[in-house]
Amino acid sequence: MRPLGVFWLVVLVLPPLVALTLLAPFGQRMVTLVGIYALMGLGYQLIFGHLGALNLAQGALFGVGAYATALLAPSLGGLALPAALLAAAGLAALVGGPLLRLQSHYFALATLALASLVNLVAVHVEALTGGANGLASFTVGLPRGPVLLAVVWVCLIVLGSIAAALVRGRAGEQARLLRQAPLLAATLGIDGGRWRLAGFVAAGALAGLAGGFSAALSGVVSPEATGFSIMVLCLTSVVLGGTRHPMGALLGAALAVGLPELLRDFQGAWLLAYAVATLAVVLWAPDGLAGLVDRLRGATPSERTAPPWPTPRAANAGPRHLRVEQVIKRFGGVEALAGVSITLARGEIVGLIGPNGSGKTTLLNVISGLEHADHGRIALDERPITSLPAHAIAQSGVARTFQARLLEGETRHDELARALSTGPAFVLLDEPAAGATDRERDELVETLRGLRDAGLGLLVVDHDIELLSRLCDRLVCLERGRLLADGPPSDVRADPRVRASFLGLDAAA
Amino acid sequence: MAYALVALGFVLALNAAGAVNFAHGDLVVLGGSVAVAAGAWLGLPGVVLLPLVAAVLAVVGVIAARVAITPLAARPPEATFVATIALAAIIEQGLTVEMGTAPRTAPALAGSGAFALGGLAVGRQPIAIIVLGSLLVLAIWFLLERTQTGRRMRAVSADRHMARAVGIPVGRYVLLSLALAGALAGVAGLLLGHQFLVAPTQGAGYMLKAYIAVAMGGWGSVPGALLGALGIGVFETLVSAGFGDAWASAALYLSVLVVLAIRPQGLFGEPVGRRA
Numbered sequence A: 001m002r003p004l005g006v007f008w009l010v011v012l013v014l015p016p017l018v019a020l021t022l023l024a025p026f027g028q029r030m031v032t033l034v035g036i037y038a039l040m041g042l043g044y045q046l047i048f049g050h051l052g053a054l055n056l057a058q059g060a061l062f063g064v065g066a067y068a069t070a071l072l073a074p075s076l077g078g079l080a081l082p083a084a085l086l087a088a089a090g091l092a093a094l095v096g097g098p099l100l101r102l103q104s105h106y107f108a109l110a111t112l113a114l115a116s117l118v119n120l121v122a123v124h125v126e127a128l129t130g131g132a133n134g135l136a137s138f139t140v141g142l143p144r145g146p147v148l149l150a151v152v153w154v155c156l157i158v159l160g161s162i163a164a165a166l167v168r169g170r171a172g173e174q175a176r177l178l179r180q181a182p183l184l185a186a187t188l189g190i191d192g193g194r195w196r197l198a199g200f201v202a203a204g205a206l207a208g209l210a211g212g213f214s215a216a217l218s219g220v221v222s223p224e225a226t227g228f229s230i231m232v233l234c235l236t237s238v239v240l241g242g243t244r245h246p247m248g249a250l251l252g253a254a255l256a257v258g259l260p261e262l263l264r265d266f267q268g269a270w271l272l273a274y275a276v277a278t279l280a281v282v283l284w285a286p287d288g289l290a291g292l293v294d295r296l297r298g299a300t301p302s303e304r305t306a307p308p309w310p311t312p313r314a315a316n317a318g319p320r321h322l323r324v325e326q327v328i329k330r331f332g333g334v335e336a337l338a339g340v341s342i343t344l345a346r347g348e349i350v351g352l353i354g355p356n357g358s359g360k361t362t363l364l365n366v367i368s369g370l371e372h373a374d375h376g377r378i379a380l381d382e383r384p385i386t387s388l389p390a391h392a393i394a395q396s397g398v399a400r401t402f403q404a405r406l407l408e409g410e411t412r413h414d415e416l417a418r419a420l421s422t423g424p425a426f427v428l429l430d431e432p433a434a435g436a437t438d439r440e441r442d443e444l445v446e447t448l449r450g451l452r453d454a455g456l457g458l459l460v461v462d463h464d465i466e467l468l469s470r471l472c473d474r475l476v477c478l479e480r481g482r483l484l485a486d487g488p489p490s491d492v493r494a495d496p497r498v499r500a501s502f503l504g505l506d507a508a509a
Numbered sequence B: 001m002a003y004a005l006v007a008l009g010f011v012l013a014l015n016a017a018g019a020v021n022f023a024h025g026d027l028v029v030l031g032g033s034v035a036v037a038a039g040a041w042l043g044l045p046g047v048v049l050l051p052l053v054a055a056v057l058a059v060v061g062v063i064a065a066r067v068a069i070t071p072l073a074a075r076p077p078e079a080t081f082v083a084t085i086a087l088a089a090i091i092e093q094g095l096t097v098e099m100g101t102a103p104r105t106a107p108a109l110a111g112s113g114a115f116a117l118g119g120l121a122v123g124r125q126p127i128a129i130i131v132l133g134s135l136l137v138l139a140i141w142f143l144l145e146r147t148q149t150g151r152r153m154r155a156v157s158a159d160r161h162m163a164r165a166v167g168i169p170v171g172r173y174v175l176l177s178l179a180l181a182g183a184l185a186g187v188a189g190l191l192l193g194h195q196f197l198v199a200p201t202q203g204a205g206y207m208l209k210a211y212i213a214v215a216m217g218g219w220g221s222v223p224g225a226l227l228g229a230l231g232i233g234v235f236e237t238l239v240s241a242g243f244g245d246a247w248a249s250a251a252l253y254l255s256v257l258v259v260l261a262i263r264p265q266g267l268f269g270e271p272v273g274r275r276a
Helices: A006-022 A025-050 A058-099 A104-124 A145-168 A170-180 A182-187 A192-218 A228-241 A248-262 A269-284 A288-296 A360-368 A390-395 A412-420 A438-453 A465-471 A489-494 A496-501 B002-017 B024-042 B046-068 B077-099 B124-146 B148-158 B160-165 B170-195 B200-217 B222-243 B245-262
Strands: A321-331 A334-345 A349-353 A375-380 A398-401 A426-430 A457-461 A474-479 A482-487 B114-117 B120-123
Touching: A006 A025, A006 A145, A006 A248, A025 A058, A025 A145, A025 A170, A025 A192, A025 A228, A025 A248, A058 A104, A058 A192, A058 A228, A058 B245, A104 A228, A104 B200, A104 B245, A145 A170, A145 A192, A145 A248, A170 A182, A170 A192, A182 A192, A182 A390, A228 A248, A228 A269, A228 A288, A228 B077, A248 A269, A248 A288, A269 B046, A269 B077, A321 A360, A334 A360, A334 A375, A334 A457, A334 A482, A349 A360, A349 A438, A349 A465, A360 A390, A360 A398, A360 A426, A360 A457, A390 A398, A398 A412, A412 A426, A438 A457, A438 A465, A465 A489, A474 A489, A474 A496, A482 A489, A482 A496, A489 A496, B002 B024, B002 B046, B002 B124, B002 B148, B002 B170, B002 B200, B002 B222, B024 B046, B024 B077, B024 B170, B024 B200, B046 B077, B046 B170, B077 B200, B124 B148, B124 B170, B124 B222, B148 B160, B148 B170, B160 B170, B200 B222, B200 B245, B222 B245
Parallel strands: A349 A457, A349 A474, A398 A426, A426 A457
Antiparallel strands: A321 A334, A321 A375, A474 A482, B114 B120
């Protein structure tokens, strides 16, 4: 990810300084508004940009913050602003649990329904919200004018820098994995649910804070603050500025505030122009304007240096045995696994063979928690992991690689390195040699032997029985979800049933 | 019944283009607006305007998809979401600039007023909506289930690579579905526009109802969408008769949240499986 360089730091610090020293109150007001929208957008980048969840409740949470400030300011004064943050974050945390389990379009719908509910409350619960007229004359005790401008921008600069630092670090990498390959992320021990909840709540908190500031700025709060137009403004400004660039929220907000002034003579036309610009950015500049600026001034993302090969965990730490006992997994009427039992110990390599559709990958999926067994038990030593979610199993020391499932610009090597980076005791490898050259195969055998000698237990699925015989201490053969043979490679290869079913040889030959 | 037309168009576009079209509600409003404008200009009754509006919106529907959906097919679904939301805003703002925010009335389908039916006063427009809506739904059903064209449309939406592999000109059928979706939006706009007036800001509301209907009825299922839309209509009518409009909407959104929390895959499940 791009670091927040000097160039952008200047862009970030200049507006409030210029506004405070040079601009008339009207100009200061505009700069304050830019800061407010940028704060809301900054939060939105976390959930939408980095975690890829289309949250349509951000505008409503902005409104919640505004109303909370208006209601609490008479009694709490300036403390109403942090209270607004807490109110929005609290609502997000309350509804976040069930909502975040939803797939993309259902999540969008659910957040949209939530936003519509908030809007209905704002319009109709007059006793609390003042109905369509809204609330006014609550600003005594709230920061206003130049003070408000300073507070807003200090918040923006501090939080923006924190967000930029987070995104550049390990957290940004994990978020990228979650967004691009959620299943892979789970098998690396990344708890997607917890991440999304954290992102959703953080986004809500920033929206609430922004809403509180906007209440202080305008001095009135009406149901419009919870309306869909704020949401659309937030979404479009983040997209326009750049959904993942640290400065995207600020650029988008500046346009959202600046365009209406530039196009003031055309009245409603500015929103039209804004929407057209957003569509154009989605189609032709997916990195947004901030990305475009970076490209124009020649700042490219810093070159990724190859990470060092992670050291496997010390041979004596962690569980000693991975046991699969009588596991059954059905898909509809088909038993993909019909009572399979195998044991994998540390310091051994077991090869898993069998014809297509015999249940090899399903077995790996069930062990790593991507699918859950209908019957039977899977345990690390005596600790059952049968019904744990994938990320928890990964954290207990079982890593895996996938069949031909490389992210952009990766090599076979990276995949294994990523699996090892979780510090596993056991690694499940799904066809690691598929498509590899002879030379690469030799390297792979060397690497895997090294891992075994370092004390890892490996379960390797592959079709290349020569390779597996060379590599493995034991071979296990599956056929139609049943265990056909389990033993030293030479024995298994000599087994007449294995020869008939898998090797395609006549049993008598 | 008019909701059913909105939802039907929504789900056709969804299946054809493989993406949620957030601008669908605004296409409905656009249909209403075209009806208003054409009605004022030509002075023709609703029945005559109907095919005209449908034709105009069919073209608009195709253009909309060409601009905001098909170019983004290879990108994550969020990209299409944003693009169609932007498109919705463009239509809404364009209409606002063109005709202002004040609601207008679209021409009635078969004259306004009411007539007595077994002692009950029945409005002409609601009857017209129900009759025309049912006819259209039947026609679509016949098209999809009983004709070669419909079979091909379904094949394309189920698996476009396979459809192409057996020699169906996929592009043409996607286009046909999108045109049909646009035309349905136009008709719905005309029908709703007389009863509930036409205002640029209504789009989001129509869109949300259609979205709910499709999500509840089973993502991508045509009969499910119809059932969902009828369910929403009945639900709203009943609750608003008892407690008022605001409560009806609130109860609807709340039940959507509850249903999604309990059954994340919608009430009737998802026929197409997870889109990973």
